[in-house]
Amino acid sequence: MAMTESFYVTTPIYYVNGAPHLGHAYTTIAADTSARYHRMRGTPTKFVTGTDEHGQKIEESATAQETTPKKLADEISETFRSAWKALGIKHDDFIRTTEPRHKKVVADIWNRLQDSGDIYLGSYDGWYCVGCEAFYQDADLAEGKKCPTHEKEVTWVSEPSYFFRMSKYQDALIKHFEDNKDFVQPKGYYNEILSFIKSGLRDLSISRTTFSWGIPVPNDDKHVIYVWIDALTNYISALGGPEGKDFELFWKNSYHIIGKDILRFHAVYWPCMLLSAGLPLPKSIVTHGWWTVGRKKLSKSIPTTRVDPEIIAKDLGNDPLRYYLLREIPLGPDGDFDYDSLFGRYQAELANDLGNLLNRSLSMFNKYFSDVPQVSADAELKAQCQNASNEAAAHYEAFSFSKGLEATWALIRNINKYIDENKPWMLAKSDAPEDKEKLAAVMMNALEAIAWSARLTTPVLPESTAKIFSQMPIADGLANQWPVSEDFGKQVLSVGAPTPVFPRIEKDDKDALIAKWQAHSAPPAEPTNQISFDDFSKVEMRTGTIEAAEKIEKAKKLLKLSVNVGEAKPRQIVAGIAEAFAPEALIGKQVIVVTNLKPAKIRGVESQGMILAVGDKKILDLATAAVSCPPGSQVR
Numbered sequence: 001m002a003m004t005e006s007f008y009v010t011t012p013i014y015y016v017n018g019a020p021h022l023g024h025a026y027t028t029i030a031a032d033t034s035a036r037y038h039r040m041r042g043t044p045t046k047f048v049t050g051t052d053e054h055g056q057k058i059e060e061s062a063t064a065q066e067t068t069p070k071k072l073a074d075e076i077s078e079t080f081r082s083a084w085k086a087l088g089i090k091h092d093d094f095i096r097t098t099e100p101r102h103k104k105v106v107a108d109i110w111n112r113l114q115d116s117g118d119i120y121l122g123s124y125d126g127w128y129c130v131g132c133e134a135f136y137q138d139a140d141l142a143e144g145k146k147c148p149t150h151e152k153e154v155t156w157v158s159e160p161s162y163f164f165r166m167s168k169y170q171d172a173l174i175k176h177f178e179d180n181k182d183f184v185q186p187k188g189y190y191n192e193i194l195s196f197i198k199s200g201l202r203d204l205s206i207s208r209t210t211f212s213w214g215i216p217v218p219n220d221d222k223h224v225i226y227v228w229i230d231a232l233t234n235y236i237s238a239l240g241g242p243e244g245k246d247f248e249l250f251w252k253n254s255y256h257i258i259g260k261d262i263l264r265f266h267a268v269y270w271p272c273m274l275l276s277a278g279l280p281l282p283k284s285i286v287t288h289g290w291w292t293v294g295r296k297k298l299s300k301s302i303p304t305t306r307v308d309p310e311i312i313a314k315d316l317g318n319d320p321l322r323y324y325l326l327r328e329i330p331l332g333p334d335g336d337f338d339y340d341s342l343f344g345r346y347q348a349e350l351a352n353d354l355g356n357l358l359n360r361s362l363s364m365f366n367k368y369f370s371d372v373p374q375v376s377a378d379a380e381l382k383a384q385c386q387n388a389s390n391e392a393a394a395h396y397e398a399f400s401f402s403k404g405l406e407a408t409w410a411l412i413r414n415i416n417k418y419i420d421e422n423k424p425w426m427l428a429k430s431d432a433p434e435d436k437e438k439l440a441a442v443m444m445n446a447l448e449a450i451a452w453s454a455r456l457t458t459p460v461l462p463e464s465t466a467k468i469f470s471q472m473p474i475a476d477g478l479a480n481q482w483p484v485s486e487d488f489g490k491q492v493l494s495v496g497a498p499t500p501v502f503p504r505i506e507k508d509d510k511d512a513l514i515a516k517w518q519a520h521s522a523p524p525a526e527p528t529n530q531i532s533f534d535d536f537s538k539v540e541m542r543t544g545t546i547e548a549a550e551k552i553e554k555a556k557k558l559l560k561l562s563v564n565v566g567e568a569k570p571r572q573i574v575a576g577i578a579e580a581f582a583p584e585a586l587i588g589k590q591v592i593v594v595t596n597l598k599p600a601k602i603r604g605v606e607s608q609g610m611i612l613a614v615g616d617k618k619i620l621d622l623a624t625a626a627v628s629c630p631p632g633s634q635v636r
């Protein structure tokens with residue numbers, strides 16, 4: 001991608017049926033990183049995220065939670081907003097599909113499709129997955145009529161529906177793919193979706209009548225607009241619609257970062273809609289795979305797969321999490337989240353390669369110098385810096401964050417090597433004037449290269465580079481600019497005392513953090529001691545009056561009682577209360593008796609019920625009613 005006059009990047013807008021998880025955080029961090037990179041290049045940049053709030057799925061979630069869809073949407077949309085704030089995401093806009101500015105543009109797009117003669121009324125009979133909010137053909141379904149993504153049974157829908165003539169755009173879309181080889185990236189997804197289009201496009205059902213939580217179809221409010229038509233439009237309603245000023249500036253350089261499960265909607269439905277609406281297509285659909293945990297898809301309901309990005313970031317810092325997610329896998333294939341590799345990369349690449357390089361360089365500098373000396377640039381080191389910039393830039397522009405970081409870390413390792421080979425500690429021991437000069441040159445070149453490489457990491461590690469530049473201030477404005485050749489030698493203004501930016505984490509602390517995160521992610525344990533109301537109501541309890549009490553031979557703790565519970569004959573009850581009460585003290589006492597307990601023999605004596613006592617280990621009293629009741633009164 002050549003330098004552009006603008007850059008527009010979006011995340012999918014997230015459903016408001018559950019809190020953000022690691023998968024959502026990944027897309028958002030990737031978009032944030034590319035936006036930060038383009039801002040550093042001085043390109044007018046817009047980064048939009050938001051929430052997808054309409055549709056059957058949200059209506060059903062709200063009903064299940066005994067709330068209204070709007071209340072649920074308000075609440076969950078806010079959890080996304082606050083998660084992004086906590087994770088240091090710098091989006092320029094947060095769009096919600098329940099906002100009037102969005103609804104207006106959706107109606108406008110609908111009218112454009114209609115004006116093109118591409119909407120007709122029919123009826124839809126077929127399978128629907130509420131989880132995906134998608135219609136399925138028999139052939140698409142997994143065994144047992146299950147949705148291939150959610151592995152849940154799909155439902156049969158039969159209702160009047162408006163249709164969009166998507167089939168009409170098949171050839172135009174194929175041509176667009178052929179003319180724009182980066183329309184979907186990486187390549188594997190491009191090929192997959194192109195062959196899907198070539199296999200034939202069907203018209204698309206674009207309205208529903210069996211629920212109401214959505215944007216009404218213009219002039220036919222018995223129908224609500226299919227949630228994907230509504231949701232996809234967010235990408236242009238956030239620009240003020242097709243007539244908006246931002247649309248003119250940004251749309252031509254628009255990139256949608258999405259997960260592979262929603263590729264068809266973005267690479268087929270959306271471009272067909274835009275073709276019908278007479279609008280240009282986005283520049284590219286950038287597709288990533290799934291994060292798994294223990295190779296299992298992340299799920300809110302399976303404890304081992306619940307990884308909370310916020311708690312990890314809170315304990316370890318936002319940047320290490322960003323670094324791990326973007327460095328561990330290239331954008332495209334699935335990746336397995338693993339706490340050991342997270343800490344492994346933290347220790348080796350952040351704490352050692354970068355953190356330690358900074359620490360030792362600042363310490364040495366402070367030992368040998370009090371002012372920043374003027375030196376000339378080491379041509380080789382400068383060239384390495386420039387190459388790393390070029391490489392990292394090309395990779396960030398291609399959304400290959402992992403490779404961008406790899407190129408940057410190759411430079412960081414070279415700076416470490418440069419110091420090791422030039423041995424400033426040896427030069428410092430020498431009194432020879434040429435060694436003094438060389439010491440200044442080595443130290444300053446190393447610090448310049450560190451400042452340079454820190455600037456290359458800024459899109460991924462914005463908080464850490466700010467810390468680096470607070471210890472080693474650089475010339476005004478440069479911290480937020482992508483480095484260019486003339487900067488080398490003019491960056492570092494002064495050198496302060498080092499404070500570790502990535503403190504080492506000892507094994508015990510690491511184990512404790514992992515244990516804490518895992519415990520946090522486990523769902524609250526279901527209490528195992530609960531009984532249902534039905535179970536409880538099986539217990540029959542009545543008041544009774546003790547008429548006689550005597551000790552049982554050879555049983556220190558037991559008394560044999562005769563209790564009047566309002567029946568023809570008193571009950572014989574054996575109770576373990578001999579250590580708390582003398583038999584004579586019990587006569588006439590009102591107690592509560594479980595009367596439907598199966599009779600049992602205790603020490604050879606039949607017991608026809610149980611009296612209720614109070615106290616933990618030691619019995620303090622017998623349960624009773626505060627007023628005197630006729631024997632046999634029900635206790636409920």
Ligand code: MSP
Nearest residue numbers: 012013014015023052231232258259260290291298
């Ligand atoms: N609302 C739709 C998107 C509409 S965009 C016009 C939606 N929302 S979602 O909340 O279900 O998912 C949003 C994104 O999160 C998708 O890109 C999806 O791929 C991504 N992820 C969900 N789980 C994921 C992982 N386990 N790993 C990586 N990303 C995953 O779909």
